[in-house]
Amino acid sequence: MAIERIFVRTRKLATLLAGAALATSTTLVVGAAPASAAGPCGSSYSRIGAYRIPEDGTRTGTLEVYYSSSTGRNCALTYGYGAYANTTSWKAVRISKGDGSGGQKNGGQFTYYAGPVYVSAPGQCIDVVGEVPAGVSLELNNVHCG
Incomplete structure:
Protein backbone atom coordinates (compact mmCIF):
# COMPACT_ATOMS: atom_id res chain seq x y z
CA MET A 1 0.00 0.00 0.00
CA ALA A 2 2.85 2.47 0.82
CA ILE A 3 4.57 1.78 -2.53
CA GLU A 4 1.30 2.45 -4.35
CA ARG A 5 0.95 5.84 -2.57
CA ILE A 6 4.53 6.80 -3.51
CA PHE A 7 3.83 5.84 -7.13
CA VAL A 8 0.63 7.95 -7.19
CA ARG A 9 2.44 10.92 -5.59
CA THR A 10 5.32 10.60 -8.05
CA ARG A 11 2.91 10.45 -10.99
CA LYS A 12 1.03 13.54 -9.71
CA LEU A 13 4.32 15.38 -9.24
CA ALA A 14 5.47 14.41 -12.75
CA THR A 15 2.15 15.60 -14.20
CA LEU A 16 2.40 18.87 -12.27
CA LEU A 17 6.00 19.46 -13.43
CA ALA A 18 5.10 18.65 -17.03
CA GLY A 19 2.24 21.14 -16.88
CA ALA A 20 4.52 23.80 -15.42
CA ALA A 21 7.10 23.14 -18.15
CA LEU A 22 4.43 23.44 -20.83
CA ALA A 23 3.15 26.70 -19.33
CA THR A 24 6.70 28.07 -19.21
CA SER A 25 7.44 27.09 -22.80
CA THR A 26 4.13 28.62 -23.91
CA THR A 27 5.00 31.81 -22.06
CA LEU A 28 8.39 31.91 -23.76
CA VAL A 29 6.83 31.52 -27.19
CA VAL A 30 4.27 34.22 -26.49
CA GLY A 31 6.98 36.42 -25.00
CA ALA A 32 9.01 36.08 -28.21
CA ALA A 33 6.29 37.59 -30.42
CA PRO A 34 7.20 41.28 -29.91
CA ALA A 35 10.60 40.70 -31.52
CA SER A 36 8.83 40.23 -34.86
CA ALA A 37 6.29 43.00 -34.24
CA ALA A 38 8.13 45.63 -36.29
CA GLY A 39 5.85 47.87 -38.31
CA PRO A 40 6.02 48.32 -42.09
CA CYS A 41 8.74 51.01 -41.82
CA GLY A 42 10.91 49.30 -39.20
CA SER A 43 11.01 48.59 -35.51
CA SER A 44 11.74 52.16 -34.33
CA TYR A 45 8.81 53.77 -36.20
CA SER A 46 5.48 54.78 -34.70
CA ARG A 47 2.41 55.68 -36.72
CA ILE A 48 1.64 59.40 -36.44
CA GLY A 49 -1.13 59.67 -39.01
CA ALA A 50 -3.62 57.68 -41.10
CA TYR A 51 -5.64 59.47 -43.77
CA ARG A 52 -8.41 58.35 -46.11
CA ILE A 53 -7.93 58.64 -49.88
CA PRO A 54 -9.64 60.72 -51.16
CA GLU A 55 -10.53 63.06 -48.34
CA ASP A 56 -14.14 63.29 -49.63
CA GLY A 57 -16.21 60.79 -51.60
CA SER A 69 12.53 59.66 -33.05
CA SER A 70 15.77 57.66 -32.97
CA THR A 71 16.58 58.35 -36.64
CA GLY A 72 14.65 61.60 -37.23
CA ARG A 73 13.12 60.06 -40.35
CA ASN A 74 9.53 59.94 -41.55
CA CYS A 75 8.07 57.08 -43.57
CA ALA A 76 4.90 56.77 -45.64
CA LEU A 77 2.85 53.99 -47.29
CA THR A 78 -0.36 53.88 -49.32
CA TYR A 79 -2.77 50.95 -48.90
CA GLY A 80 -5.76 50.07 -51.03
CA TYR A 81 -9.22 50.09 -49.47
CA GLY A 82 -12.51 48.48 -50.50
CA ALA A 83 -12.29 47.25 -54.10
CA TYR A 84 -8.57 48.19 -54.14
CA ALA A 85 -7.58 46.27 -51.01
CA ASN A 86 -5.58 43.08 -51.56
CA THR A 87 -5.97 43.37 -55.34
CA THR A 88 -3.41 44.43 -57.91
CA SER A 89 -4.11 48.06 -58.77
CA TRP A 90 -2.27 51.35 -59.11
CA LYS A 91 -0.98 52.52 -55.73
CA ALA A 92 1.51 55.34 -55.22
CA VAL A 93 3.11 57.24 -52.35
CA ARG A 94 5.46 60.22 -52.16
CA ILE A 95 7.17 61.92 -49.22
CA SER A 96 9.48 64.92 -49.04
CA LYS A 97 10.54 67.75 -46.77
CA GLY A 98 8.05 70.62 -46.62
CA ASP A 99 10.17 72.55 -49.13
CA GLY A 100 9.90 69.66 -51.61
CA SER A 101 13.48 68.45 -51.23
CA GLY A 102 14.94 65.12 -50.17
CA GLY A 103 11.94 63.07 -51.18
CA GLN A 104 11.22 59.56 -52.36
CA LYS A 105 8.31 58.11 -54.33
CA ASN A 106 7.06 54.65 -55.18
CA GLY A 107 4.22 53.80 -57.52
CA GLY A 108 3.01 50.92 -59.63
CA GLN A 109 0.69 47.94 -59.83
CA PHE A 110 0.82 46.60 -56.25
CA THR A 111 -1.39 44.12 -54.44
CA TYR A 112 -1.08 45.44 -50.88
CA TYR A 113 0.67 48.81 -50.67
CA ALA A 114 3.06 51.31 -52.26
CA GLY A 115 6.15 52.17 -50.22
CA PRO A 116 7.60 52.43 -47.76
CA VAL A 117 9.32 55.69 -48.70
CA TYR A 118 11.46 57.76 -46.34
CA VAL A 119 12.67 61.32 -45.76
CA SER A 120 14.98 62.69 -43.09
CA ALA A 121 13.34 65.86 -41.81
CA PRO A 122 14.07 66.34 -38.09
CA GLY A 123 12.52 69.57 -36.85
CA GLN A 124 10.86 70.23 -40.23
CA CYS A 125 7.46 69.79 -41.84
CA ILE A 126 6.85 67.14 -44.49
CA ASP A 127 4.71 66.77 -47.61
CA VAL A 128 3.03 63.41 -48.36
CA VAL A 129 0.87 62.19 -51.22
CA GLY A 130 -1.06 58.93 -51.53
CA GLU A 131 -2.84 57.74 -54.69
CA VAL A 132 -5.24 54.79 -55.19
CA PRO A 133 -6.14 54.22 -58.08
CA ALA A 134 -4.43 56.44 -60.66
CA GLY A 135 -5.90 59.93 -60.51
CA VAL A 136 -7.50 59.59 -57.06
CA SER A 137 -5.18 61.11 -54.48
CA LEU A 138 -4.70 62.90 -51.20
CA GLU A 139 -1.95 65.52 -50.83
CA LEU A 140 -0.91 66.88 -47.44
CA ASN A 141 1.55 69.78 -47.37
CA ASN A 142 3.59 71.03 -44.42
CA VAL A 143 2.28 68.46 -41.94
CA HIS A 144 3.82 66.62 -38.98
CA CYS A 145 6.15 69.51 -38.26
CA GLY A 146 8.58 68.53 -35.66
Whole structure:
Protein backbone atom coordinates (compact mmCIF):
# COMPACT_ATOMS: atom_id res chain seq x y z
CA MET A 1 0.00 0.00 0.00
CA ALA A 2 2.85 2.47 0.82
CA ILE A 3 4.57 1.78 -2.53
CA GLU A 4 1.30 2.45 -4.35
CA ARG A 5 0.95 5.84 -2.57
CA ILE A 6 4.53 6.80 -3.51
CA PHE A 7 3.83 5.84 -7.13
CA VAL A 8 0.63 7.95 -7.19
CA ARG A 9 2.44 10.92 -5.59
CA THR A 10 5.32 10.60 -8.05
CA ARG A 11 2.91 10.45 -10.99
CA LYS A 12 1.03 13.54 -9.71
CA LEU A 13 4.32 15.38 -9.24
CA ALA A 14 5.47 14.41 -12.75
CA THR A 15 2.15 15.60 -14.20
CA LEU A 16 2.40 18.87 -12.27
CA LEU A 17 6.00 19.46 -13.43
CA ALA A 18 5.10 18.65 -17.03
CA GLY A 19 2.24 21.14 -16.88
CA ALA A 20 4.52 23.80 -15.42
CA ALA A 21 7.10 23.14 -18.15
CA LEU A 22 4.43 23.44 -20.83
CA ALA A 23 3.15 26.70 -19.33
CA THR A 24 6.70 28.07 -19.21
CA SER A 25 7.44 27.09 -22.80
CA THR A 26 4.13 28.62 -23.91
CA THR A 27 5.00 31.81 -22.06
CA LEU A 28 8.39 31.91 -23.76
CA VAL A 29 6.83 31.52 -27.19
CA VAL A 30 4.27 34.22 -26.49
CA GLY A 31 6.98 36.42 -25.00
CA ALA A 32 9.01 36.08 -28.21
CA ALA A 33 6.29 37.59 -30.42
CA PRO A 34 7.20 41.28 -29.91
CA ALA A 35 10.60 40.70 -31.52
CA SER A 36 8.83 40.23 -34.86
CA ALA A 37 6.29 43.00 -34.24
CA ALA A 38 8.13 45.63 -36.29
CA GLY A 39 5.85 47.87 -38.31
CA PRO A 40 6.02 48.32 -42.09
CA CYS A 41 8.74 51.01 -41.82
CA GLY A 42 10.91 49.30 -39.20
CA SER A 43 11.01 48.59 -35.51
CA SER A 44 11.74 52.16 -34.33
CA TYR A 45 8.81 53.77 -36.20
CA SER A 46 5.48 54.78 -34.70
CA ARG A 47 2.41 55.68 -36.72
CA ILE A 48 1.64 59.40 -36.44
CA GLY A 49 -1.13 59.67 -39.01
CA ALA A 50 -3.62 57.68 -41.10
CA TYR A 51 -5.64 59.47 -43.77
CA ARG A 52 -8.41 58.35 -46.11
CA ILE A 53 -7.93 58.64 -49.88
CA PRO A 54 -9.64 60.72 -51.16
CA GLU A 55 -10.53 63.06 -48.34
CA ASP A 56 -14.14 63.29 -49.63
CA GLY A 57 -16.21 60.79 -51.60
CA THR A 58 -15.83 57.04 -51.84
CA ARG A 59 -12.75 55.86 -50.00
CA THR A 60 -10.25 53.99 -52.20
CA GLY A 61 -7.15 53.93 -50.01
CA THR A 62 -5.29 54.90 -46.86
CA LEU A 63 -2.14 57.00 -46.55
CA GLU A 64 -0.15 56.17 -43.41
CA VAL A 65 2.69 58.28 -42.00
CA TYR A 66 5.26 57.06 -39.47
CA TYR A 67 8.10 58.71 -37.54
CA SER A 68 11.23 57.41 -35.82
CA SER A 69 12.53 59.66 -33.05
CA SER A 70 15.77 57.66 -32.97
CA THR A 71 16.58 58.35 -36.64
CA GLY A 72 14.65 61.60 -37.23
CA ARG A 73 13.12 60.06 -40.35
CA ASN A 74 9.53 59.94 -41.55
CA CYS A 75 8.07 57.08 -43.57
CA ALA A 76 4.90 56.77 -45.64
CA LEU A 77 2.85 53.99 -47.29
CA THR A 78 -0.36 53.88 -49.32
CA TYR A 79 -2.77 50.95 -48.90
CA GLY A 80 -5.76 50.07 -51.03
CA TYR A 81 -9.22 50.09 -49.47
CA GLY A 82 -12.51 48.48 -50.50
CA ALA A 83 -12.29 47.25 -54.10
CA TYR A 84 -8.57 48.19 -54.14
CA ALA A 85 -7.58 46.27 -51.01
CA ASN A 86 -5.58 43.08 -51.56
CA THR A 87 -5.97 43.37 -55.34
CA THR A 88 -3.41 44.43 -57.91
CA SER A 89 -4.11 48.06 -58.77
CA TRP A 90 -2.27 51.35 -59.11
CA LYS A 91 -0.98 52.52 -55.73
CA ALA A 92 1.51 55.34 -55.22
CA VAL A 93 3.11 57.24 -52.35
CA ARG A 94 5.46 60.22 -52.16
CA ILE A 95 7.17 61.92 -49.22
CA SER A 96 9.48 64.92 -49.04
CA LYS A 97 10.54 67.75 -46.77
CA GLY A 98 8.05 70.62 -46.62
CA ASP A 99 10.17 72.55 -49.13
CA GLY A 100 9.90 69.66 -51.61
CA SER A 101 13.48 68.45 -51.23
CA GLY A 102 14.94 65.12 -50.17
CA GLY A 103 11.94 63.07 -51.18
CA GLN A 104 11.22 59.56 -52.36
CA LYS A 105 8.31 58.11 -54.33
CA ASN A 106 7.06 54.65 -55.18
CA GLY A 107 4.22 53.80 -57.52
CA GLY A 108 3.01 50.92 -59.63
CA GLN A 109 0.69 47.94 -59.83
CA PHE A 110 0.82 46.60 -56.25
CA THR A 111 -1.39 44.12 -54.44
CA TYR A 112 -1.08 45.44 -50.88
CA TYR A 113 0.67 48.81 -50.67
CA ALA A 114 3.06 51.31 -52.26
CA GLY A 115 6.15 52.17 -50.22
CA PRO A 116 7.60 52.43 -47.76
CA VAL A 117 9.32 55.69 -48.70
CA TYR A 118 11.46 57.76 -46.34
CA VAL A 119 12.67 61.32 -45.76
CA SER A 120 14.98 62.69 -43.09
CA ALA A 121 13.34 65.86 -41.81
CA PRO A 122 14.07 66.34 -38.09
CA GLY A 123 12.52 69.57 -36.85
CA GLN A 124 10.86 70.23 -40.23
CA CYS A 125 7.46 69.79 -41.84
CA ILE A 126 6.85 67.14 -44.49
CA ASP A 127 4.71 66.77 -47.61
CA VAL A 128 3.03 63.41 -48.36
CA VAL A 129 0.87 62.19 -51.22
CA GLY A 130 -1.06 58.93 -51.53
CA GLU A 131 -2.84 57.74 -54.69
CA VAL A 132 -5.24 54.79 -55.19
CA PRO A 133 -6.14 54.22 -58.08
CA ALA A 134 -4.43 56.44 -60.66
CA GLY A 135 -5.90 59.93 -60.51
CA VAL A 136 -7.50 59.59 -57.06
CA SER A 137 -5.18 61.11 -54.48
CA LEU A 138 -4.70 62.90 -51.20
CA GLU A 139 -1.95 65.52 -50.83
CA LEU A 140 -0.91 66.88 -47.44
CA ASN A 141 1.55 69.78 -47.37
CA ASN A 142 3.59 71.03 -44.42
CA VAL A 143 2.28 68.46 -41.94
CA HIS A 144 3.82 66.62 -38.98
CA CYS A 145 6.15 69.51 -38.26
CA GLY A 146 8.58 68.53 -35.66
